[in-house]
Amino acid sequence: xxxxxxxxxxxxxxMAAAAWASAFLTALMHTTNTFSLPLCHGNALGQFFCEIPQxxxxxxxxSHLREIGISVFTTFLAFCCFVFMVFSYVQIxxxxxxxxxEQGRHKAFSTCxxxxxxxxLFLSTVTFSYLKSPSISSPSLDLSLSVLYSVxxxxxxxxxxxxxxxxxxxxxxxxxxxxxxxx
Numbered sequence: 001x002x003x004x005x006x007x008x009x010x011x012x013x014x015m016a017a018a019a020w021a022s023a024f025l026t027a028l029m030h031t032t033n034t035f036s037l038p039l040c041h042g043n044a045l046g047q048f049f050c051e052i053p054q055x056x057x058x059x060x061x062x063s064h065l066r067e068i069g070i071s072v073f074t075t076f077l078a079f080c081c082f083v084f085m086v087f088s089y090v091q092i093x094x095x096x097x098x099x100x101x102e103q104g105r106h107k108a109f110s111t112c113x114x115x116x117x118x119x120x121l122f123l124s125t126v127t128f129s130y131l132k133s134p135s136i137s138s139p140s141l142d143l144s145l146s147v148l149y150s151v152x153x154x155x156x157x158x159x160x161x162x163x164x165x166x167x168x169x170x171x172x173x174x175x176x177x178x179x180x181x182x183x
Contacts, residue, residue, distance in 0.1 A: 022077045114160045118153045125149040
């Protein structure tokens with residue numbers, strides 16, 4: 001797919017700059033708020049990941065209001081990014097459907113759909129993690145969700161790209177066949 005050709009290099013640069021700027025602004029606001037929170041319940045987190053919901057459990061109850069305001073703003077930014085992603089995927093799927101050969105369409109969809117699945121996994125687990133009720137929170141659930149959105153998607157992306165490589169596919173098949181024959 002020639003993404004830059006479909007949208008133009010200037011549009012791609014603007015979208016990348018907007019994503020970086022919104023991510024930087026969000027990180028700056030959350031970091032500033034985190035360092036200004038008064039911690040009334042100690043400073044030991046119950047898990048390895050130092051995330052906002054975990055830090056808020058340690059803070060005083062009235063300090064949640066600032067974080068709620070920041071979260072509303074962050075949600076607005078995330079929604080805008082989501083709208084742009086949907087727009088991008090619509091443009092990509094329109095371009096793929098115009099590919100004349102079925103083999104070409106299949107190849108393009110086999111590249112796009114795994115990325116869409118990883119994106120969906122990331123967005124759904126982040127949304128659930130940050131918007132779930134504190135009453136259903138548990139250390140094991142919080143840790144599982146953190147791993148699902150912070151470790152799994154970055155691990156899957158290189159795997160998706162590398163599985164497009166025919167030599168690597170053949171090596172994985174040989175490895176799996178050998179493992180299944182032993183067990």
